[in-house]
Amino acid sequence: MVDVKTVNTIANLSRLEIADENKPYLQEQLGKILIYVEQLREVDTTGVLPTAFLVPEHDSLRDDIAVDSLTIDDALSNGPLVTKGHFAIPKVIG
Amino acid sequence: MQYEVVIGLEIHAQLKTETKIFCGCKTSFGDTANSHGCPVCLGLPGALPVMNRQAVEMAVLAGLATDCEIRDKSIFARKNYFYPDLPKGYQISQYDQPICEGGHLDIEVDGQTKRLGVTRIHLEEDAGKLVHDQDIDSLFDVNRCGTPLIEIVSEPDMRSPQEAYAYLTKMKKILQYIDVSDCNMEEGSLRCDANISLRPFGQVKLGTKRELKNMNSFSNVVKALEYEIEVQREILDSGGKIIQETLLWDANKNCTSSMRTKEDAHDYRYFPDPDLVPLMVPDSKIEEVRASMPELPVAKEIRFAKEYNLDNEAVMILTDSIALADYFEAVAKGCGDVKMASNWVMSDVLRILKEKQCKITDLKITAKRLSDLLALIKSDKISASAGKKVFNAIEEQDKEPSVLVDELGLAQVSDTGALEAVMVKIFADNPSEVERFKGGDKKLTAFFVGQAMKATQGKANPKEINVIIGKLLG
Numbered sequence: 001m002v003d004v005k006t007v008n009t010i011a012n013l014s015r016l017e018i019a020d021e022n023k024p025y026l027q028e029q030l031g032k033i034l035i036y037v038e039q040l041r042e043v044d045t046t047g048v049l050p051t052a053f054l055v056p057e058h059d060s061l062r063d064d065i066a067v068d069s070l071t072i073d074d075a076l077s078n079g080p081l082v083t084k085g086h087f088a089i090p091k092v093i094g
Numbered sequence: 095m096q097y098e099v100v101i102g103l104e105i106h107a108q109l110k111t112e113t114k115i116f117c118g119c120k121t122s123f124g125d126t127a128n129s130h131g132c133p134v135c136l137g138l139p140g141a142l143p144v145m146n147r148q149a150v151e152m153a154v155l156a157g158l159a160t161d162c163e164i165r166d167k168s169i170f171a172r173k174n175y176f177y178p179d180l181p182k183g184y185q186i187s188q189y190d191q192p193i194c195e196g197g198h199l200d201i202e203v204d205g206q207t208k209r210l211g212v213t214r215i216h217l218e219e220d221a222g223k224l225v226h227d228q229d230i231d232s233l234f235d236v237n238r239c240g241t242p243l244i245e246i247v248s249e250p251d252m253r254s255p256q257e258a259y260a261y262l263t264k265m266k267k268i269l270q271y272i273d274v275s276d277c278n279m280e281e282g283s284l285r286c287d288a289n290i291s292l293r294p295f296g297q298v299k300l301g302t303k304r305e306l307k308n309m310n311s312f313s314n315v316v317k318a319l320e321y322e323i324e325v326q327r328e329i330l331d332s333g334g335k336i337i338q339e340t341l342l343w344d345a346n347k348n349c350t351s352s353m354r355t356k357e358d359a360h361d362y363r364y365f366p367d368p369d370l371v372p373l374m375v376p377d378s379k380i381e382e383v384r385a386s387m388p389e390l391p392v393a394k395e396i397r398f399a400k401e402y403n404l405d406n407e408a409v410m411i412l413t414d415s416i417a418l419a420d421y422f423e424a425v426a427k428g429c430g431d432v433k434m435a436s437n438w439v440m441s442d443v444l445r446i447l448k449e450k451q452c453k454i455t456d457l458k459i460t461a462k463r464l465s466d467l468l469a470l471i472k473s474d475k476i477s478a479s480a481g482k483k484v485f486n487a488i489e490e491q492d493k494e495p496s497v498l499v500d501e502l503g504l505a506q507v508s509d510t511g512a513l514e515a516v517m518v519k520i521f522a523d524n525p526s527e528v529e530r531f532k533g534g535d536k537k538l539t540a541f542f543v544g545q546a547m548k549a550t551q552g553k554a555n556p557k558e559i560n561v562i563i564g565k566l567l568g
Contacts, residue, residue: 013361015176052169052366060371064111064148067118067132075131075236078138085127086225086233089178 002030095331097292099323100300101258102250105265106243107275108220108283109152115219115242116143116186116370123281127235135240137181142369145170149242150193152274153217154375154383156244157194159268159390160212164380168193170217170370173362178234179221187245189364192216193373199248199268200392201260210261211249217373218243238282244274250289250300255319262286262312267391271416279311286315291336292326301326302336307353308343318343321350394419402432411440417454421461428465431472438468442485450489458492459485467495474555480504508555510562513546516554517562520545531567539563 007026011018018026069075072085081088114121117134133141157164171189197212222239224232246265252258266284269275277284286309291301306322309315321343326336341350389397391413398409398419412422421443426435443464447454459467467488471481476499487498499505507513520542521528531538542563546554 009361013176053368053371055371057167057372057374059374060144061147061150062118062144064113064146065118066113066120069119069130069132070136072126072128075128075136078136081231083231083233086235087128088231089224089234090232091226091230092178092224092232 002027002034006030096295097327097330098295098297099253099255099319100250100291100293100303101252101255101319102289102303103248103252103258103261104287104289105246105248105262106220106285106287107156107246107269107277109149109242109244109274110276111146111148111152111242113146114240115146115149115217116240119240121241123283125237127233127237129237131236131239135181136236137183143186143367145370145373146242149217150373150375151379151383152242152272153193153215153244154380155272155387156246156269156274157197157215158380158384158387159272160194160197160199160215160246160265162194162197162212162215164375165191165193165195166375166377167191168216168373168375170367170373171364172367173218173364175362177221178232179224180219180239181222181234181236185219185221186367186370187218187364188216193375199261199264201257201264203254203257203260208251208257210251210257213247213249215244215246218245250291250303255316255323258288258319259312259316262315264391266312267414271388271391273388273416286312288315288319290319290322290326292323292330301330302338304336304338305340306343306350307340310345314343314345317345317348318350321348325350388416402426402436404432404436408436408440411444412436415454421454424461425465425468428462429468429472431468434468434472435465438464438485442482446489457489459488463488463495470495470499474506474508474557475499476504476506477552477556479552480506503551503553505553506555507550507553508558510558513550513554513558514562514566516546516549517542517559517566520549521566528567 004023004027007018007023007030010030076082076085076087079087108121109115111121113119114130114135117132119130119132119135122130134143154164168188169191170186172184173187173189174184176183192214194215195213197215199210199212200207201210202208220238220241220243223235223237225235226232248261252261266277269277269284275283279285288306288309289303290306291303293299293301304322304326306315306318309318322341329336340353342353343350394413395409398404398413399406404412413419418439422435422439425439426432429435443454443457443459446457446459450457464485467481467484470476470484471478476484480499483502483504484495484498487493487502488495491498493501524545527538527541531542539560543556543559546559547556
């Protein structure tokens with residue numbers, strides 16, 4: 001079980017509003033996810049370095065040469081709301 | 095109670111690359127909104143970032159210039175946050191394995207040298223620009239999104255706003271010397287945040303820090319720090335506790351306001367970005383970058399003081415940028431007179447740069463032309479005051495100094511015969527002054543020189559006049 005405070009924190013970071021009556025359900029679900037991941041602890045990892053990358057290390061850099069960007073219309077075409085050549089988004093303040 | 099002030103700084107500098115850090119879109123400033131966007135920087139599904147080689151080399155250069163260790167293998171991490179200035183929902187940055195670590199920088203405050211630690215320099219992408227002044231919505235522009243940044247984090251080693259100012263000035267000079275950033279605070283290519291806390295003198299444990307943001311000039315950093323020191327002092331003196339928070343400096347009102355009211359600390363959930371392989375910087379690359387390092391500010395300052403025998407103020411002015419320092423050196427070598435070169439560069443050249451608001455390399459009065467002009471003055475071909483006229487004329491007309499001397503008729507008359515004739519007439523016109531001179535009133539020399547200048551429209555060589563006065567009246 002995950003406590004309700006943790007659910008509230010995650011909801012806040014995710015900018016999600018969660019009704020109080022749904023929280024016990026989420027507590028249980030998140031708890032189950034943690035138990036599922038816990039199984040990894042059963043593997044003996046003594047002497048094994050943490051692995052974040054599976055591709056062998058190699059030089060994968062790009063030269064600093066400009067290529068064409070998308071047109072403004074194309075760039076904006078996936079925006080749900082577009083105003084004055086910009087993506088319009090719900091008002092946020094710094 | 096007396097408190098010790100503890101300050102650490104974070105500098106974000108935009109790197110002067112042609113393209114963004116993870117895609118080939120241009121980084122140019124001030125273009126039409128959303129004209130520099132592609133699937134990578136717009137965060138479209140499936141697009142993959144590829145690291146810019148130039149940005150890596152610039153970060154290594156910055157690390158070497160501040161005596162950092164360069165990691166042979168550094169890792170990019172995702173910094174997750176919900177704020178709509180990055181379409182991906184996370185910023186690609188570096189976390190526990192940054193490219194540069196453990197450097198330092200020496201500053202001078204009140205004649206004392208102090209070494210300040212540079213904790214780390216890491217690579218990351220800039221966020222896009224949000225426009226908030228709309229009625230209903232905020233507007234997003236992707237152009238700045240993905241511009242390469244280095245974040246330079248200092249140790250909490252500064253003990254006053256003045257030390258912070260000295261650190262910033264010095265770091266900016268280095269970044270400009272190694273040519274990795276324009277460091278233009280107004281355009282946002284250099285940004286600075288400050289962490290500040292107070293603790294009773296003698297206490298080892300650091301006090302709770304607060305972070306100051308939104309200072310758009312170095313002097314505003316000083317003002318914001320001074321303001322915050324007073325605020326924290328009052329809180330502590332009245333028995334209160336400092337709560338860790340981020341404050342925004344308001345330069346118009348000269349005060350701060352709280353940026354985040356939510357009391358939850360940010361949880362960025364950093365993790366290695368699986369889209370980017372580890373960044374490898376082999377020793378051979380480090381040495382290649384080191385070989386490209388120009389003379390750094392401190393080395394140049396010391397050399398200028400020694401080689402040219404200049405005072406500290408002149409050294410600091412003339413080494414302000416590599417371009418100015420190179421210009422001065424070319425003039426000094428060209429005309430063979432350091433004192434003359436430094437005087438002209440610091441007064442006339444800097445004045446004209448200020449008037450024209452241009453780069454020194456754009457001046458019509460090139461180092462070659464100025465040294466030619468100074469050589470003309472030194473060899474008495476023209477007077478110093480005529481030299482100023484020629485100087486301005488070069489900038490206006492884009493012609494060689496010798497050509498302008500002829501065109502403006504400013505060549506100094508040093509022909510003894512011609513000058514003697516002029517003086518004979520002056521003596522004849524001023525018999526009483528001649529009598530007084532002969533009677534011992536040697537101050538009248540200046541009068542006769544003045545008359546000679548008047549008669550020749552300023553072209554007479556004053557040294558010659560003096561000789562002639564001595565010869566004819568002595």
